[in-house]
Amino acid sequence: MNSQLLALVALQDLDLMIREAKDPERATQEEELGFTLKGVDKLVKTRERLAKQIDERLLQTYERMARRFTRVVVPVEGRVCLGCFMGLPTAAKRNVEPRTIENCENCGRILYRL
Amino acid sequence: MPTAPFVERRVESYLEIHLRPALFIPELRSKKKSSVLEEMVAHLAKHQIARQAEPVLETLRQREALGSTGVGKGIAIPHARSTMVVERAVLLARSVKGVEFEALDENPVHLFFLIVAPPTDKDPIYLQMLAQIVRAVRLAPARRKILEAPDFATIRTLIGAQLADE
Numbered sequence: 092m093n094s095q096l097l098a099l100v101a102l103q104d105l106d107l108m109i110r111e112a113k114d115p116e117r118a119t120q121e122e123e124l125g126f127t128l129k130g131v132d133k134l135v136k137t138r139e140r141l142a143k144q145i146d147e148r149l150l151q152t153y154e155r156m157a158r159r160f161t162r163v164v165v166p167v168e169g170r171v172c173l174g175c176f177m178g179l180p181t182a183a184k185r186n187v188e189p190r191t192i193e194n195c196e197n198c199g200r201i202l203y204r205l
Numbered sequence: 206m207p208t209a210p211f212v213e214r215r216v217e218s219y220l221e222i223h224l225r226p227a228l229f230i231p232e233l234r235s236k237k238k239s240s241v242l243e244e245m246v247a248h249l250a251k252h253q254i255a256r257q258a259e260p261v262l263e264t265l266r267q268r269e270a271l272g273s274t275g276v277g278k279g280i281a282i283p284h285a286r287s288t289m290v291v292e293r294a295v296l297l298a299r300s301v302k303g304v305e306f307e308a309l310d311e312n313p314v315h316l317f318f319l320i321v322a323p324p325t326d327k328d329p330i331y332l333q334m335l336a337q338i339v340r341a342v343r344l345a346p347a348r349r350k351i352l353e354a355p356d357f358a359t360i361r362t363l364i365g366a367q368l369a370d371e
Contacts, residue, residue, distance in 0.1 A: 108271065125309070126274060127273065130272055131271065134267060134271055162288070162324055205256055
């Protein structure tokens with residue numbers, strides 16, 4: 092997996108964590124169980140640093156799509172996008188060029204293959 | 206024709222359903238917070254729960270930056286949802302000597318329940334499992350029995366009994 096895609100995966104996970112920590116209902120549930128969520132600001136700073144490592148156009152694409160989908164970066168399994176569960180065309184083979192970022196032709200999500 | 210006597214069977218909790226012998230580390234090798242997380246995530250990767258170890262580890266580190274999941278009384282429940290996780294899973298690990306995990310009461314941690322899940326829209330089971338772990342280890346005798354149990358099956362039975370008593 093290329094480094095840009097890895098950075099996007101980290102960003103997506105971090106965004107989910109920040110969103111949940113800022114959700115009052117969710118935060119209350121965790122705090123009632125004995126967990127502390129005091130470091131949200133730290134996570135926001137980490138997110139800013141991480142975002143700077145990502146190509147500007149790729150980041151814009153991710154952020155635009157993140158307004159529509161909870162998961163923007165999704166795996167491909169058996170030629171099926173695990174975001175929309177639609178099959179990918181046979182022509183959409185594994186990219187030879189590791190720098191290329193692949194999108195699902197149906198939903199547009201960013202795909203990663205293993 | 207005689208009928209079989211009706212035996213009421215308790216419905217297993219989500220926690221019990223997710224506890225698997227393959228995801229049990231009887232005694233952790235690591236003694237530090239960072240290496241304990243590494244050891245547990247490597248175990249998840251070995252059992253194909255994590256597609257890649259490093260991104261899952263990084264997400265767990267970020268969760269620790271949000272606030273330590275060492276909830277005190279020798280218990281830590283590291284948990285995170287990660288893109289690189291294949292399915293919801295619970296890994297149970299023990300450390301008789303204990304690990305410095307920056308727990309809220311500053312005591313070493315002996316029992317780790319690591320929960321990971323993929324980042325699906327809503328996952329109420331994930332939160333319910335967190336709550337069930339807290340309930341299962343609330344009492345000191347239960348924690349001691351889990352720590353001293355000879356095998357995974359005994360631990361699973363102990364946890365089931367503890368949750369049934371609640």
